[in-house]
Structure formats: structure tokens, C-alpha cells
Amino acid sequence: MKELTIILFERQGLLLVIAFVMTRTPGFRTLLYREYSVRMSIVHSFIFGLFGIASTITGITIDGDTIIRSFVWQAEDDQLIVSSSLIAIVIAGLLGGPSVGFGAGIIAGAHVMLLGGIGWLANGIVNPLTGLLAGLTAQFFSNERVISPMKALFIGVFPPVLHMQLLLIIHSQSGETVTIVDRIGLPLVLSNSIAIAVFTAMIGIVLREQENEAALAAKQALAIAEEALPFLRNDYPQQMAIGIAQLLYERLKLAAVSVTIGTEVLAHVGIADDHHRSGDQISTAISREAMETKEMKIAYTPSEIQCRIQDCPLEAAIIIPIVAADEPTWLIQFYFRKSQHIRPVEIMLAKGLGQLISKQMDTIAAEKLKSHIRDAELRNLQAQINPHFLFNTLHLISSLIREDPERAKYITVQLANYMRFNLRLVSKSLVKLEKECEHVKAYIDIVQARFACQMEIVFLRPTILPEVFIPPSTIQPLVENAVRHGLKNVTHNGRINVCIQVESATILIYVQDNGMGFSEEMLKAIQHQTSAKQNETYEKTGLRNVNQRLVHLLGESAKLHFRNLTNGGSEVLFRIPKITTGELINNATV
Missing domain, CATH: 3.30.565.10 (Histidine kinase-like ATPase, C-terminal domain)
Structure with a gap:
């Protein structure tokens, strides 16, 4: 039992490393913030299903008293597969709800059933059933963004117990079932519950990192928007554009920044200024789309930027429309050397800056209108x-x-x-x-x-x-x-x-x-x-x-x-x- 427990913890350590890498992917954010859609539910079901399959392959097989440590590709009729697939299925249910948990369980369960061996049917049924139950449990704790590690530790006890019960019920005709369950029960309960608790703790760390990044981005956006006010109040568009571009370039350490008013580029600060010049007209489809839709757009490839110079060092960009009085009046473009430089924090910062500057433009316009009205009234009284x-x-x-x-x-x-x-x-x-x-x-x-x-x-x-x-x-x-x-x-x-x-x-x-x-x-x-x-x-x-x-x-x-x-x-x-x-x-x- 001790040897089996150590082996399971070793294999699950490898899986947790893979899981940690998964938490760093952009798509994982939609699960953390529970931004559900049919498409994303299917995608996440498939991803966690593959994670469950990987957990099964990296598991072990038990042949009598022998533990076979090699990767599991097939099981003989007298061999039992012991895997950690339930960890992936429980996490899928806790994060994605019943649909994602059940979908991932079907994929992982079908794979286990195809491998055969003792308890193939119980192994196949327990995965989707566990995913469904974990998803329903997550709905019970829906007020929590992520279940705490202590709760996850407690929840992680039940899937292995359910697995053992199904083995005893479905495969009761096999005399070895009771012996096998007695041997693997406690190691599975310990390893699964601890691994699930560790994974939820990792998710909590990721959430805190994202919240810190978001707070930093918000703080930086507010500071830059405050510094931009004198330029925004400037009545000369050329001077305003140059001031804004220079400020953003210095504060954000970007490859380049350009400011476009109407259809004309009024300022470009940074690299590639030999061919990205003021006076150029908007020629890219993505910039025109940002103006038409009033939504921020991201160009991840040089073909989307459509630069006329083939060897332009600018390969990616964030296009931010500035909307005043519900009409897009100008664009701010953040340029990057590589698309990999566009991280979520840059996207959050760009979006926040766009919203803040748009609101400031509305406020400035309202102040000017109010000032003109007051001025007219005062001059009328003076006259x-x-x-x-x-x-x-x-x-x-x-x-x-x-x-x-x-x-x-x-x-x-x-x-x-x-x-x-x-x-x-x-x-x-x-x-x-x-x-x-x-x-x-x-x-x-x-x-x-x-x-x-x-x-x-x-x-x-x-x-x-x-x-x-x-x-x-x-x-x-x-x-x-x-x-x-x-x-x-x-x-x-x-x-x-x-x-x-x-x-x-x-x-x-x-x-x-x-x-x-x-x-x-x-x-x-x-x-x-x-x-x-x-x-x-x-x-x-x-x-x-x-x-x-x-x-x-x-x-x-x-x-x-x-x-x-x-x-x-x-x-x-x-x-x-x-x-x-x-x-x-x-x-x-x-």
C-alpha cells in the first residue's frame, strides 16, 4: 500500500505540472471567470477529457501482487488499471459545471473502457458520473469563484470511494475484487483528494495573479489618463496627438504608438517612424473596422497591419477607438515587435485606457459646451x-x-x-x-x-x-x-x-x-x-x-x-x- 501511494503521488506530480501549464493558457481564464458558452463548453470538455486520458496513460496497472509502472496502453483481462483520471474530471466539473464535467468524463471514460482489464465497465461509468456530480457540487458553491483547497480536499474523497463501490457492485463475481479494492482504496483516496486540493490552490494563485495584474493595469491606466488630460484639452489636434503618443510611448515602453484622428495619422512615436509617418491615411481594414464597430481590435500578424514595407519590424498591434459623444473620433494604436508581446495585461490596459480617455473626452466636451453657454450668458449681461x-x-x-x-x-x-x-x-x-x-x-x-x-x-x-x-x-x-x-x-x-x-x-x-x-x-x-x-x-x-x-x-x-x-x-x-x-x-x- 505504501509503495502504491508513493507511485500515485509521483505520477500525479507530473500531472500537476501539466495542469499548472494549462492554467497559464489564455483560454483557461474563461473558466476561472465562468464565462460560459456552448462553444467554450465543448472546447473545455475536450481539453479536460484529454487531460483525463493523459492521467490514465500515466497511471499504473496491477497484475495480482505486481505493480506495472510502464505507461498504460492496454490492459489484460486479469489486470486492473489504476489512474488519476478522476482528478481531471473533478476539476472539469468544479470549474466548468455539469456540462463540462460530464463531457470530459465521457471522453476519459470511453478511453478507459477501450483499454479493457478488470473493472473496465466501472472505470468507464465512474468518470462521467463523477464529472456530473462535481459540476452539481460547483453549482452549490456558485457564490465562490473557486472552491477553497480545504473544501476541495473534502470533495476529493468521494470520487475514489464511488469508484470502489462501483467496482464492488459491477464486478462482484470476481473473487479478487475485494482484495484489489482493499489494496488500492486508501492510496487512491489520499492521492486524489490531495491532488485536487493542490490544483484548486494553484487556481487560487492564478486568480490572485490576474487580479494583481488587473489592479496594476487599472492603476496604470488611471495614472496615464490623468497625465493625458492637459493634452486632451488642447484645441490643436496635431499637438494633442503628439503629446498623447509621446506620453503612451514613454509610460508603456511599447515598440511604437500612433494616434489617428479621422482618417489621418497625426502622430507616430517609436520604431518604424521612417515609413509610419504623420499625414498617412488609414489603409488597414482592421483600423477601419475598429472605427465602424467602436470596439478594440487586435492584429496578431503583419498581414493584418498591412504595412507597405515588407520588412517592417512592427508585427502586431492593438487598435483602440476613442469614442466621444457616441461617435468614434480617433484611434490609438499600440505597436509590438512580436504578437507574443501582447499579454492579457496589455489587452486589459488598452481596453481600460480607451474607456477612460473616451469618458474624459465626453467630460471635456460637456465642460466646453457648458463654458460656452455660461460665457455667452455672462457676455450678454456685460453688454x-x-x-x-x-x-x-x-x-x-x-x-x-x-x-x-x-x-x-x-x-x-x-x-x-x-x-x-x-x-x-x-x-x-x-x-x-x-x-x-x-x-x-x-x-x-x-x-x-x-x-x-x-x-x-x-x-x-x-x-x-x-x-x-x-x-x-x-x-x-x-x-x-x-x-x-x-x-x-x-x-x-x-x-x-x-x-x-x-x-x-x-x-x-x-x-x-x-x-x-x-x-x-x-x-x-x-x-x-x-x-x-x-x-x-x-x-x-x-x-x-x-x-x-x-x-x-x-x-x-x-x-x-x-x-x-x-x-x-x-x-x-x-x-x-x-x-x-x-x-x-x-x-x-x-
């Missing part, structure tokens, strides 16, 4: 001219024509400057601070002429201002708010200070008045916007629009700050950065 202000100013000019023609002429010029500035707002998001100051000066001169006896407006600014940018018509509404609301009840000695101060990193701008100040409700509405009525008051002052434009175009640090002064009156201040980005400068007017 609005208060008709009462215009009529009152025209009335002032008409009254000054007789009394002070020079003054009337000056106010007319300032009104023209003021209106011209407002009409140009619809095409500009930012203006130079110097231009904004000219606009404020025009408004102050007009208001000062109208309310000369009621208030004084002092505009303090440096002689030379840094070349910084500000949303147009930002300071003027603050001055207007002080005139219309701050000094609303002031009939004389009203004062408004408009001050611009240059600090180390920012420009401080504030407007102060000595009027009635902000009410508590107003300050609360500005800070918390707690009620519709308070919010309506906030909007009526025009400050909400100014604050929105500052935050939207210059950031949260540029938002308005409000407070009441201790000596009476109020103050509104904000800061703008001295150093602006290239994007802000490009949007500004000169």
Missing part, C-alpha cells in the same frame, strides 16, 4: 446698458451744451468711450486692467458731472499698471452699486473711493463709500444665500454677476469680499493675480 443711465447722461449733455460747451463735449466723448467698451464685451472674456481703468474713469466722469453737488468720487491708481487681465466691466458695477445703493439716501458730502494697489503677487482693488452700508440681511444673502428674497436683493445690486465672472475666469481667490466700515459706509474688495496663464492672455484684448 447690457442701463437705458436710464443713457437717457440721464444725454439729458445732462443737452443741459451743458449752453452752459459749458467744453464740459458737454468732454462728457460726450466719455459716454462714447463708455458705450464702445460695453459693445465690445460680447467678444472678450478678459481685458487689460489699463483698459478697465479707462472704462471706470469714463463712468466716474459722467456720474461726477451728474451728482457734483451730492458726492465726490476719488479714483486712486498707480501711474503704471502691470500687464494683468481682468473680466471687463468688473470695477464699474461696484462703483455703480455704491452710487445707487450705498449713497442712496445721501444728499451731500457723499464720498466714494476707488483704489487700485499693487501687492507682491496680486493687485488689490476696492471700492469704499460713506453711505448706509450693507444691511445684515444683505450680508447674510451674500455669504450664505439662505432665502430667495435675500438672494433677489443680492442679484439686484449687480454684484452677483461680477462675482460669478471673477470666480469663473480668475479662480476662487478672486471672489468679492464685503464688509461694513466702522465709521459708516461699506467696502467691496477683491484681488486678481499679477501673473496670468497663457490661456488668459490669449483670451484677452490688447
Whole structure:
């Protein structure tokens, strides 16, 4: 018994090595993740059936008290075949379910029956029966991706016991059956159950490896997608394509990367750039198919790549369509020197990158659309001219024509400057601070002429201002708010200070008045916007629009700050950065 147990463990060690190699095949993944189909069930039944046949051939035969160690090709009528085929059948059932287990059992069982010997019928029946029962057991543990080794050890005890029972029932007329069963029973139970437990442990290791690879691929895809964002936001397709291709080539260590937009290759980075060049048109059927189907395609042969150069070193590729707004807009192609370099982790990474970049493109498109809508709304608000202000100013000019023609002429010029500035707002998001100051000066001169006896407006600014940018018509509404609301009840000695101060990193701008100040409700509405009525008051002052434009175009640090002064009156201040980005400068007017 001891010798038989050792021999069985030796033979099963060889089978486990073969099984380990099987776990490394790409098709084995469909079993691990239970991606069943009729075709794959047939394929796996055939594979595990062959594995069962190999287990039988590498088994042993028992002739009386003699153990024949040679490969089993045929058995005499007085010989019994002792094999490990049940291990393969149990694994087939546990992984593939009843259909795969039963199919593999029929193949392995038919082979054992053809070999003959004592117990040929029992050997033939036990294989499909074991596969069916193992498959049903797997369904019972369907919530587990792979049965644990301890459970597999327990399950592995029953197939050899069932085998022994069938031998005793079907071949009871043979007097040697009881002796043989007594001799081989315990070694078969031990070897089979331990081998099945070891195999399930191997599968668990493979699963963890795949999960680690998938996690690594996902992490890498997320990191690359994050780094790709600045390039994806680029409005110039050529620069975007070159940036994306260079990033992917450096991060993924590929043979080459190309980016195609529409039907034209805009960038190719890596080997074979002497004939894979930007400006080439898509000519391969697999690339056009990827665009049409919106699905990732893999070219495993040079004939699928269809390169015009016969000795091109690029022999395989992954073609990833980038879909924005449900339409394929461009392709990313990963090139490899050999098809063997395309591992499952590369495929997972490519698929994940394609999905992430597609979602980013959708998000960027939505952000741009939202930005354009918001910009249009803000510019529309900026371009609005208060008709009462215009009529009152025209009335002032008409009254000054007789009394002070020079003054009337000056106010007319300032009104023209003021209106011209407002009409140009619809095409500009930012203006130079110097231009904004000219606009404020025009408004102050007009208001000062109208309310000369009621208030004084002092505009303090440096002689030379840094070349910084500000949303147009930002300071003027603050001055207007002080005139219309701050000094609303002031009939004389009203004062408004408009001050611009240059600090180390920012420009401080504030407007102060000595009027009635902000009410508590107003300050609360500005800070918390707690009620519709308070919010309506906030909007009526025009400050909400100014604050929105500052935050939207210059950031949260540029938002308005409000407070009441201790000596009476109020103050509104904000800061703008001295150093602006290239994007802000490009949007500004000169």
C-alpha cells in the first residue's frame, strides 16, 4: 500500500505540472471567470477529457501482487488499471459545471473502457458520473469563484470511494475484487483528494495573479489618463496627438504608438517612424473596422497591419477607438515587435485606457459646451446698458451744451468711450486692467458731472499698471452699486473711493463709500444665500454677476469680499493675480 501511494503521488506530480501549464493558457481564464458558452463548453470538455486520458496513460496497472509502472496502453483481462483520471474530471466539473464535467468524463471514460482489464465497465461509468456530480457540487458553491483547497480536499474523497463501490457492485463475481479494492482504496483516496486540493490552490494563485495584474493595469491606466488630460484639452489636434503618443510611448515602453484622428495619422512615436509617418491615411481594414464597430481590435500578424514595407519590424498591434459623444473620433494604436508581446495585461490596459480617455473626452466636451453657454450668458449681461443711465447722461449733455460747451463735449466723448467698451464685451472674456481703468474713469466722469453737488468720487491708481487681465466691466458695477445703493439716501458730502494697489503677487482693488452700508440681511444673502428674497436683493445690486465672472475666469481667490466700515459706509474688495496663464492672455484684448 505504501509503495502504491508513493507511485500515485509521483505520477500525479507530473500531472500537476501539466495542469499548472494549462492554467497559464489564455483560454483557461474563461473558466476561472465562468464565462460560459456552448462553444467554450465543448472546447473545455475536450481539453479536460484529454487531460483525463493523459492521467490514465500515466497511471499504473496491477497484475495480482505486481505493480506495472510502464505507461498504460492496454490492459489484460486479469489486470486492473489504476489512474488519476478522476482528478481531471473533478476539476472539469468544479470549474466548468455539469456540462463540462460530464463531457470530459465521457471522453476519459470511453478511453478507459477501450483499454479493457478488470473493472473496465466501472472505470468507464465512474468518470462521467463523477464529472456530473462535481459540476452539481460547483453549482452549490456558485457564490465562490473557486472552491477553497480545504473544501476541495473534502470533495476529493468521494470520487475514489464511488469508484470502489462501483467496482464492488459491477464486478462482484470476481473473487479478487475485494482484495484489489482493499489494496488500492486508501492510496487512491489520499492521492486524489490531495491532488485536487493542490490544483484548486494553484487556481487560487492564478486568480490572485490576474487580479494583481488587473489592479496594476487599472492603476496604470488611471495614472496615464490623468497625465493625458492637459493634452486632451488642447484645441490643436496635431499637438494633442503628439503629446498623447509621446506620453503612451514613454509610460508603456511599447515598440511604437500612433494616434489617428479621422482618417489621418497625426502622430507616430517609436520604431518604424521612417515609413509610419504623420499625414498617412488609414489603409488597414482592421483600423477601419475598429472605427465602424467602436470596439478594440487586435492584429496578431503583419498581414493584418498591412504595412507597405515588407520588412517592417512592427508585427502586431492593438487598435483602440476613442469614442466621444457616441461617435468614434480617433484611434490609438499600440505597436509590438512580436504578437507574443501582447499579454492579457496589455489587452486589459488598452481596453481600460480607451474607456477612460473616451469618458474624459465626453467630460471635456460637456465642460466646453457648458463654458460656452455660461460665457455667452455672462457676455450678454456685460453688454447690457442701463437705458436710464443713457437717457440721464444725454439729458445732462443737452443741459451743458449752453452752459459749458467744453464740459458737454468732454462728457460726450466719455459716454462714447463708455458705450464702445460695453459693445465690445460680447467678444472678450478678459481685458487689460489699463483698459478697465479707462472704462471706470469714463463712468466716474459722467456720474461726477451728474451728482457734483451730492458726492465726490476719488479714483486712486498707480501711474503704471502691470500687464494683468481682468473680466471687463468688473470695477464699474461696484462703483455703480455704491452710487445707487450705498449713497442712496445721501444728499451731500457723499464720498466714494476707488483704489487700485499693487501687492507682491496680486493687485488689490476696492471700492469704499460713506453711505448706509450693507444691511445684515444683505450680508447674510451674500455669504450664505439662505432665502430667495435675500438672494433677489443680492442679484439686484449687480454684484452677483461680477462675482460669478471673477470666480469663473480668475479662480476662487478672486471672489468679492464685503464688509461694513466702522465709521459708516461699506467696502467691496477683491484681488486678481499679477501673473496670468497663457490661456488668459490669449483670451484677452490688447
